[in-house]
Amino acid sequence: MSRGTLSLKSVGKTWTPEGRAPVEAVRDFSLDVAPGEFVIFLGPSGCGKSTLLYMIAGLESVSSGTIEQDGLAVTEPSAERGLIFQEAGLFPWLTIADNVGFGLSIQGEAPVRRREAVAQLLRQVGLGDMMDKKPDELSGGMRQRAACARALAMRPDILMMDEPFAALDVQTRAKMQDFLLQIWRDSGASIILVTHSIDEAIALADRVVVFTARPGRIKTIVPIDLPRPRPSRDPRYHQYRDLFTDLLAAEVDRAFAEQEA
Numbered sequence: 001m002s003r004g005t006l007s008l009k010s011v012g013k014t015w016t017p018e019g020r021a022p023v024e025a026v027r028d029f030s031l032d033v034a035p036g037e038f039v040i041f042l043g044p045s046g047c048g049k050s051t052l053l054y055m056i057a058g059l060e061s062v063s064s065g066t067i068e069q070d071g072l073a074v075t076e077p078s079a080e081r082g083l084i085f086q087e088a089g090l091f092p093w094l095t096i097a098d099n100v101g102f103g104l105s106i107q108g109e110a111p112v113r114r115r116e117a118v119a120q121l122l123r124q125v126g127l128g129d130m131m132d133k134k135p136d137e138l139s140g141g142m143r144q145r146a147a148c149a150r151a152l153a154m155r156p157d158i159l160m161m162d163e164p165f166a167a168l169d170v171q172t173r174a175k176m177q178d179f180l181l182q183i184w185r186d187s188g189a190s191i192i193l194v195t196h197s198i199d200e201a202i203a204l205a206d207r208v209v210v211f212t213a214r215p216g217r218i219k220t221i222v223p224i225d226l227p228r229p230r231p232s233r234d235p236r237y238h239q240y241r242d243l244f245t246d247l248l249a250a251e252v253d254r255a256f257a258e259q260e261a
């Protein structure tokens, strides 16, 4: 089996917050992700996308079903699965180089090798001259690139991203998408990215997994059959856009109807 194969079988998650009613966030979710595949999770707000991502990352347990990477059950976080959040989550007191090298130092990588690896990664993400800066000296887009470098330093087979560009302006977001496609190709890792943005899904994905309203199940899976880069003036782009708009609108309507019932 190639490294980076992910297999979800009938995964379910019910949160049981203390003193409150249980919340069924994810139900009967089965999906295989192939090594090197780019998968997007697209769905209405609160449908369980982040919950599923945290279970795949090993940060949360499943309530039912199984998650396996390369045939082994996922039970805890692992360097083989990197996770990047909406906010870059860098340590503000460390330089960019020390942030990127943090995981390597915990793994006991020798300082000289670590410095070389960090310098190369920072060049790869276009931050070669930012090594000695602190995170608050960088723009939002630069901080997200540093977060990518930090995750890539661990050579993950799967990179997971929870709305990584949601806080960025439109132009920076487009640049970051180009950048992400580049590092995806260079690293060979598979990527699972959560987004609310239909355009982001069409620009990036091999396959888009559309969620139902909560509890999150698979409504449908849509392969994006367009060569990259995917210009928005391509008529087929608009067909995908219309399809996803209709699919999401139906789920949002259903969620509202259930709330009112």
Ligand SMILES: Nc1ncnc2c1ncn2[C@@H]1O[C@H](COP(=O)(O)OP(=O)(O)OP(=O)(O)O)[C@@H](O)[C@H]1O
Pocket (backbone or CB within 6 Å): 015, 016, 017, 023, 024, 025, 043, 044, 045, 046, 047, 048, 049, 050, 051, 052, 214
């Ligand atoms: N730690 C938790 N404890 C209790 N309930 C939770 C917890 N985390 C999430 N939930 C609930 O699980 C449901 C799914 O939340 P989740 O954040 O996974 O959805 P989402 O699709 O990522 O939403 P959004 O797109 O708005 O970020 C929501 O009803 C949420 O309130």
